[in-house]
Amino acid sequence: QVQLVESGGGVVQPGRSLRISCVASGFSFSDYDMHWVRQAPGKGLEWVASLWHDGGNEQYVDFAKGRFTISRDNSKNTLYLHMNSLRAEDTAVYYCARAGMVTIQYFQYWGQGTLVTVSS
Amino acid sequence: QTVVTQEPSLSVSPGGTVTLTCALSSGSVSTSDYPSWYQQTPGQAPRTLIYNTNLRSSGVPHRFSGSILGNKAALTITGAQADDESAYYCALYMGSGISVFGGGTKVTVL
Numbered sequence: 001q002v003q004l005v006e007s008g009g010g011v012v013q014p015g016r017s018l019r020i021s022c023v024a025s026g027f028s029f030s031d032y033d034m035h036w037v038r039q040a041p042g043k044g045l046e047w048v049a050s051l052w053h054d055g056g057n058e059q060y061v062d063f064a065k066g067r068f069t070i071s072r073d074n075s076k077n078t079l080y081l082h083m084n085s086l087r088a089e090d091t092a093v094y095y096c097a098r099a100g101m102v103t104i105q106y107f108q109y110w111g112q113g114t115l116v117t118v119s120s
Numbered sequence: 121q122t123v124v125t126q127e128p129s130l131s132v133s134p135g136g137t138v139t140l141t142c143a144l145s146s147g148s149v150s151t152s153d154y155p156s157w158y159q160q161t162p163g164q165a166p167r168t169l170i171y172n173t174n175l176r177s178s179g180v181p182h183r184f185s186g187s188i189l190g191n192k193a194a195l196t197i198t199g200a201q202a203d204d205e206s207a208y209y210c211a212l213y214m215g216s217g218i219s220v221f222g223g224g225t226k227v228t229v230l
Contacts, residue, residue: 033217037166044224045158045166045209050217059217062121095165105154105213106171113165 002026002109004096009114012086020114022079022096030054030074033099035107036081038092048094049081086118122146124212126222132200132229140225141192142210148191154213155193157186159206160224166209170195197227205229 008020022034036048049070050059058070069082079096093115097107123145132138142155149155157170168177170186173193183199193212197204210222 035217035219037221044207045160045211045221047211047219047221050219052217057217061218100171103154103172103175105219106156106168106211107158107166107219108168108171108177110165110168 002098004098004109004111006094006096006111006114009094009116011117011119013120014087014118016086017082017084018086018116019080019082020094020116022111024077024079024098027098029072029077032101033104034070034072034079035097035099036070036079037095037097037107037110038090039095039113040089040092043092046092050099051079083116086116088118090116091118092116122212122214122220124210124220124222126208126210126225128223129226129228132197132204132227134200134202134229136200137196137198138200138227139189140195140197140208140210140227141189142194142212142222143192144212149188149193149212151188153193155186155188156211156213157184157193157195158209158211160209161206169208200227200229202229 003025006022035050051070071080093113095113096111098109100108125143158166160166174186209224
């Protein structure tokens with residue numbers, strides 16, 4: 001079955017960098033667009049970034065532009081989010097999500113999330 | 121800046137019907153926005169319910185249905201059950217891989 005397993009979260013100081021990962025299994029990773037979605041404590045879902053199946057068309061929400069980079073390694077079935085200049089307001093659970101196939105414009109499967117806490 | 125608005129909270133009686141809506145600040149929601157809906161209980165990852173306006177994701181009970189009502193996307197729960205008490209989020213597709221979520225609706229079954 002489809003599995004998405006995020007890792008790499010933790011406590012990081014403001015201004016520092018962090019890379020989180022999402023390992024996919026149970027499907028042909030290189031065939032699907034992928035997304036990162038985050039959820040601050042007690043808040044709603046917020047789309048962060050997306051990447052086409054072939055690594056093209058990086059897209060970011062405004063607060064992520066210039067600070068976050070989404071990438072993937074299809075040989076390792078892994079999606080990444082590299083976050084620079086982290087701020088307290090970036091504290092959130094970060095979910096990776098797989099797009100659909102025939103209909104790509106939604107989040108068909110979700111990982112369990114990894115918590116990133118930005119604090120001194 | 122695109123804002124997607126949902127009711128902050130709604131309540132429904134067991135066995136009753138409730139409709140959640142999803143509005144777009146820039147105008148009407150249409151099928152071209154590919155509305156999708158997600159259910160989330162505390163501490164859990166979101167679960168996909170509806171995509172492409174009205175298609176149920178695999179395993180989703182038929183009591184959940186999606187539609188366009190007037191100028192909004194809508195999620196209707198018909199015959200609500202206790203375990204439907206959750207937060208529900210809509211998402212609209214803005215093109216080029218970009219999506220925007222609504223603020224979520226907390227549904228209480230009482």
